[in-house]
Amino acid sequence: MRRNTLLFLTLFVVLLTAATAPAAWNQGGNLLASGITSYTDLNMVADGAGGGYLAYIDWSGTVDIMVRHFDSQGNPTGTTVVPRIPGSAYPHELKAVADGAGGLSLAYYAHTDTIFSVIYNHVLADGTTPLGGGVNISGTTRGLFPGLTVAGGYGYLAWQTEGSLAAGDIYVQKFTLDGVSQWTSGGIALVNDAANQDNPLLTMGSTGYLLVAWQDERNGNEDIYAQALAPDGTIQNAAGGVAVCSNTDTQYLSTLTSNTTGGAVAGWLDYRGGVTAIYAQQLDLQGYPRWSADGVAVVTPGAWMDGRIKAAGLSNGSTGFVWVDAQSGFSNIRMQLVNSSGVLQLPTAGSQVTYLNEDLIPVVSDVLPGDFGDIFITWQQADFTENCYVERMTSYGYSALSTGSVNVGETASNQYAPLIVPDGAGGILAAWQDDRNSGGDSFYAQHVTETGYWGNPGAFLASVDDVPGDQGGAVSLNWFASYLDHMGSNILSRYTLWRSLPLGKGAVAGTVLDDPGQFRPGLEAPVYLRGSGADKTLFWEYLDEALPFGLPAYGSIQATPYDSTDVYNTPISYMVITHTYSDSVYFMSSPVDGLSVDNLAPGPVKGLRGTVTYGPSSVDLAWHPNTEADLDHYALYRGTTPGFVPDASSFVAVVSDTTYRDLAGDGSSFFRLVAVDIHGNQGPDVLLEPSGISGVGDGVPAPVLGISRIAPNPFNPMTRIEFTVRHEGRVRLEIYDLAGRKVRTLVDEVLPAGVASARWRGLDDGGSLVASGMYLVRLTDGDQAVNRSLTLVK
Numbered sequence: 001m002r003r004n005t006l007l008f009l010t011l012f013v014v015l016l017t018a019a020t021a022p023a024a025w026n027q028g029g030n031l032l033a034s035g036i037t038s039y040t041d042l043n044m045v046a047d048g049a050g051g052g053y054l055a056y057i058d059w060s061g062t063v064d065i066m067v068r069h070f071d072s073q074g075n076p077t078g079t080t081v082v083p084r085i086p087g088s089a090y091p092h093e094l095k096a097v098a099d100g101a102g103g104l105s106l107a108y109y110a111h112t113d114t115i116f117s118v119i120y121n122h123v124l125a126d127g128t129t130p131l132g133g134g135v136n137i138s139g140t141t142r143g144l145f146p147g148l149t150v151a152g153g154y155g156y157l158a159w160q161t162e163g164s165l166a167a168g169d170i171y172v173q174k175f176t177l178d179g180v181s182q183w184t185s186g187g188i189a190l191v192n193d194a195a196n197q198d199n200p201l202l203t204m205g206s207t208g209y210l211l212v213a214w215q216d217e218r219n220g221n222e223d224i225y226a227q228a229l230a231p232d233g234t235i236q237n238a239a240g241g242v243a244v245c246s247n248t249d250t251q252y253l254s255t256l257t258s259n260t261t262g263g264a265v266a267g268w269l270d271y272r273g274g275v276t277a278i279y280a281q282q283l284d285l286q287g288y289p290r291w292s293a294d295g296v297a298v299v300t301p302g303a304w305m306d307g308r309i310k311a312a313g314l315s316n317g318s319t320g321f322v323w324v325d326a327q328s329g330f331s332n333i334r335m336q337l338v339n340s341s342g343v344l345q346l347p348t349a350g351s352q353v354t355y356l357n358e359d360l361i362p363v364v365s366d367v368l369p370g371d372f373g374d375i376f377i378t379w380q381q382a383d384f385t386e387n388c389y390v391e392r393m394t395s396y397g398y399s400a401l402s403t404g405s406v407n408v409g410e411t412a413s414n415q416y417a418p419l420i421v422p423d424g425a426g427g428i429l430a431a432w433q434d435d436r437n438s439g440g441d442s443f444y445a446q447h448v449t450e451t452g453y454w455g456n457p458g459a460f461l462a463s464v465d466d467v468p469g470d471q472g473g474a475v476s477l478n479w480f481a482s483y484l485d486h487m488g489s490n491i492l493s494r495y496t497l498w499r500s501l502p503l504g505k506g507a508v509a510g511t512v513l514d515d516p517g518q519f520r521p522g523l524e525a526p527v528y529l530r531g532s533g534a535d536k537t538l539f540w541e542y543l544d545e546a547l548p549f550g551l552p553a554y555g556s557i558q559a560t561p562y563d564s565t566d567v568y569n570t571p572i573s574y575m576v577i578t579h580t581y582s583d584s585v586y587f588m589s590s591p592v593d594g595l596s597v598d599n600l601a602p603g604p605v606k607g608l609r610g611t612v613t614y615g616p617s618s619v620d621l622a623w624h625p626n627t628e629a630d631l632d633h634y635a636l637y638r639g640t641t642p643g644f645v646p647d648a649s650s651f652v653a654v655v656s657d658t659t660y661r662d663l664a665g666d667g668s669s670f671f672r673l674v675a676v677d678i679h680g681n682q683g684p685d686v687l688l689e690p691s692g693i694s695g696v697g698d699g700v701p702a703p704v705l706g707i708s709r710i711a712p713n714p715f716n717p718m719t720r721i722e723f724t725v726r727h728e729g730r731v732r733l734e735i736y737d738l739a740g741r742k743v744r745t746l747v748d749e750v751l752p753a754g755v756a757s758a759r760w761r762g763l764d765d766g767g768s769l770v771a772s773g774m775y776l777v778r779l780t781d782g783d784q785a786v787n788r789s790l791t792l793v794k
Contacts, residue, residue, distance in 0.1 A: 025455030028411045029444035030074035032431070036060055037440040043096035044419035044431050045104045047125065051077075052421050052429045053104050054443055055096040063090050065106065067123050070445055072423070073456070078127045085119060085133040088112045095148040099177055101125060105155050107148040112136060118143035118159045122177055135179030139186035141171060147212075151204040153177065158200040158212050159187075170197050170214050174233065183233040190227045191240045193218060197225075199253050206262035209236070209285045213244060213256045213266045222250045224268055228287035236286040244281045245294045247272045251279070255321075259313030261340045263290070267298065267311045267321055277301035278309055278323060280338055291342035298336050299325070300348045310364050316373030316395055318345060322353070322364050330356050333364055333379055335393055351397030353377055354405075365418045368428060370450065374400050376428050378408075378418040388418035388432045390448050401452030402585060408446040408454065411436050415444070426450035451585045457484055458578040458587025459495055462553075464594025471630055472563035472598035472679060473738065475574075478555045482578045482587065487550035493579045494547055497556060498529060498540040500573035500591070507539050517583040521545070540575065564595035565679050571595055602628045602675035602683035610693040612667040619665035619693060623673065623686075625658045625705070625786035629740050629776055630677045632789055634658075637672040637685070638665055646672045646685050657706030657724075658786055667693055678774065678789055705781045707788040708755070714791035715762075721746070721790075722757045723779050732780045733758050743770055762792050 038059035045053045050072025058066045065082035084091065089111030099105045102125030109118050121134035137143070143159040150156070155175050160168045171187035181187075191197050195218040202212045208231035216225040224244040228236035245251050249272040258264045263284045270279045272294075279295035289295075298321050299305070306324035314320050318337040325334055327349055334350035354362060365388075368376040373395035380388055388408050392400040399405070409415040413436030420428045427449040434444045447455055460480040467474045477497060484491045496519060501507075507528035513519060514530050519542070531538030543558050560572060571593035578587040607624035621636070634655040637646035644650055650672075652662060665671070671688040709722040725731055733747035744765050746758040764770050772794040779786050 024460070025074040025447050027454060028436075029409055029432075029434070029446040030070065030076075031437075032068050032070055032076050032443045032445055033066075033079075034437045034442040035440045036442065039441070041092075041094035041108075042417060042419065042431075042433070042443075043094060044421050044429070045096050045098050046421040046424070046429065047104075048098065048100075048102050048424065050423050050425065052431070052445070053096070053123075054431055054445075055094060055104065055106060057091055057094050057108075060440070065091055065094060065108070065121075067096075067104065067106075067127075068443070069127065072447075074445060074447065080123050080127045080129065082106065082121055082123060082129055083133045084110065085112055085136070088117075088119070088133070091119070093145050095146055097148055097150050099150055100153065105148065105150050105177065106134075107137070107146040107157055109144050109146060109159070115140065115142045116144055118146045118157060120148075120155060120157065120175065120179055122179070131179050135175075137173050137175060137179075137181065137187070138171065141186045143171070144168070145198065145200070147200050147202045149202055149204055150177070152208055154182065156202060156204070156210055157187075158190075158202045158214075160198045160200055160214075168196050168198050169193070170200050170212065170227075172202070172210065172212055172229065174210070174231075188229070188233055188235070190214075190235070191216070191225065193240065201253060201256035201266075203256050203258045203264050205258060205264055205285050207231075207285070211256065211258070211264040211283055211285075211287060213253055213264075213283070214241075215251070215253050216241070219246055219248075221248065222252060223247070224251050224253050224266060224281075226266065226283055226287045228283070228285055237288060242287055242289070244283070244289055245270070245279065247294045249273065254309035255311035257311050257313045257319060259319055259340065260315070260317045265311065265313065265319040265338070267309055267319075268295075269305065269309060270295070270301075273301070275301040276305050278305060278321060278336075280311075280319065280321065280342075282340070282342060296338060296342045296344075298338060298344070299323070299334070299350050306364070308364060310367040310377075312367045312369045312375055314369045314373045314375060314395070315371060318373060318395065320367060320369070320375040320393075321350075322367050322375070322377050324362055324364055328352065330358060331362060332356055333362055333377065335375065335377065335397065337373075337395060337397075345395065346397045351393070353391055353393060354379070354381070356381070363417075366420045368420050368422060370400075371426055376420055378420045378428075378430060380416055380418060380432075385412060386414040386416055388415040388430070390418070390420065390428065390430055390452075392450070392452065402582060403452035406448050406452050406454060408432065408448065409434060409444065410454075423447060449587070453484075453587075455483065456587070457482055459485075459554075459576045459589055461574065461576045461589040461592045464574050464592045466595065466597045466599070467557060469599050470596075471600050472596045473560055474557050475560055475594045475596050476555055476557055477574055477576070477594075478553065479576050479589065480553050481548065481551055484578075484580075485548040485550060489548070489550070491580050492548045493581050494545045495554065496545045496577045496579065497543040497558060498575050498577065499543050499558065499560075501528075501539045501541055502570075504537045505539065506537075512539075516577050516579070516586045516588065519577075519579065560594075560596040562596075563679055564597050569595060598630065598677060598679035598681055600677075601681035602626050602631055602677050604684045605634065605673045605675050605686045608671070608673055608686050608688045608692075610665075610671065610688055612665075612693050616663070617666045619662045619667075619669060619671075620659070621662060621671065621673075621688070622659045625784060626675045626683075627785065627787075628675070628677060629736065629787070630679070630738065630789075631675060631787045632678040633676050635674045635676055635682070636660055636662070637674075638662065639670045639672070640668070642670055642687065642689060644670060644672070646674065656788055657708055659706055669693075705779065705784050706786055707777060707779050710777065710788060710790050714793045716793050718759055718761045719790060720757055720759050721777055721788075722755060724755050725751050725753050726781060726784075727753045729782060731756075732778075734778050734780070735760060736776045736778060737770075738774060738776070743775065
């Protein structure tokens, strides 16, 4: 494995040509909106490309539904003011979810005509709203407090209806994302009786089944009921739903989340026996409970608990619950995991997430499932100021972050009500309300990696550029340093540089890694990294490494497997991986494409001369060979005037040797000769006028040094090389690679003038088979040499 080939000259070029690093995340978060004096119903939605949306009702002026987008680097990219149905009253209870296509779906209720209606609208990834003011999903039914989900290209809404202020029912509707209802007009009634039902929550089970849960007073107190619907809207259990918990005391529904069992888990705050507790119940695809009657106690009853319980279905099949209680004497955040059988996975009191030693009241704002059964938690906590934190907890109840809990705002201002969504790469995006700016509140956002670092802590590969003024075969990689790369830092160990192989081309011998954390110096070369996710057929080849020196930017010259030509210009991808001293913590840059180009054309041909013969008439041309290692051939042109243009009409032949007999030429012909390299670069043309054509008569020109034939070419496993010697003397016939290194000597002896030949079986001087690719044959006779190219294929 090669040592570091970091080029400081390239570094200085980078610093001079790129005055500032690309826009990226700031340590205190990135500003998305400011000057907001009043708002409600803040939602956060991932865009599926590493960025996200904030959606909220802005009461600062005309009362608008606002949607603000930001990209994966934290840059605000657009704002949409969502139109409303003309004449509708102010919106309330805004809900927003991802539409699965980079945009978001919205639902809220507003007074339209003579009733309250549930309105659906759609904001596309480009910020447009094709539904205008939206679609009234609830129709003539009085609709309030909607719940919304999107799955499989369809939207689902559940809402509470009221014929009066004393009673409510629960309705649901399925619709296309362009607002066309798929079930009964005005929705399907899940329960319709004189008692009050409210707070509907919904989620998708497997195979397109919809699960809905709500609070229900049909038994005289608040209970929990549920119902399931098939994709065609068929109700799956008893009319009016099935009791999830009908204990004689009061229950308040808090969460309903899908899990890997295919159904869903409901969680609620329970006051049975006059003691506060959290209970949960597993629902199958028909909405029936599967755990103990009236639910499983998530935490031992008796402690004071905040009613704002959060939950998430985790990748290991468990459901994670997070809440605030005072079991330790102070208000702290705790979590509990319940597996698919209803068994608690952590101590009965739950695992402690925060360790506050004074009675500060944290607020659990959001939870999100992570990889490997982990769970992300975000909360607002009063320290000296209000601050927002993010933590990642393992399924064993411990922090999974090497950095500990992350203060996403990190300013002396107050931050409130954080929300989180996945970034698509194992980490999260967080957003919150912030008062650091004058003139009203602001919204900020921050990225947190799966290991707990803010922003994008890895190197940013800025460009992959052709090296100017060279013969090709190399590019310059230029990257901005990780923000962890500073003097005195003991976090980073190295940057490694990688080049993609063509899709589907596997590794050849050497070492294959499945994870960048497996990399270390001294591995058997070549070293390859297998692609991740669905693209297991992509491999990355290790090129080099660079040590972090606390510099703002770096550069390195790296080889390319081929150069860009008119015939073949498929880009090659490169990336930089930033490694820490922990094998499991590394950061991969986004790939950048680049190609090398042969920028140098051959020089002019020297010694061009001609001899004319008659009977029949012809001109024998000869010239000295060009010395460029990448020379491919010569192009010969003929004209009748000295100013003729060498083009298709005057073209005579492609010549691989340094002699040519032009049977159509005579003593009045003008000739132009051009040297052409393997990438098609043409040198300046050289003119031979009639005055330079000599030897008029019938004589036969003496032999001219040259390689007359290589066959086959390309070849495998052997080729024959025929060549001409101009006079008796020592002759060398050698094979070189394109970097100018001698590979094999085929002939080194005294030969008579005339034609000779040699064979090459693709072996080097050590007897080893060389790699496939292009090589140069060089024939040397005294002070003259000629070159021809040949290609070995395997």
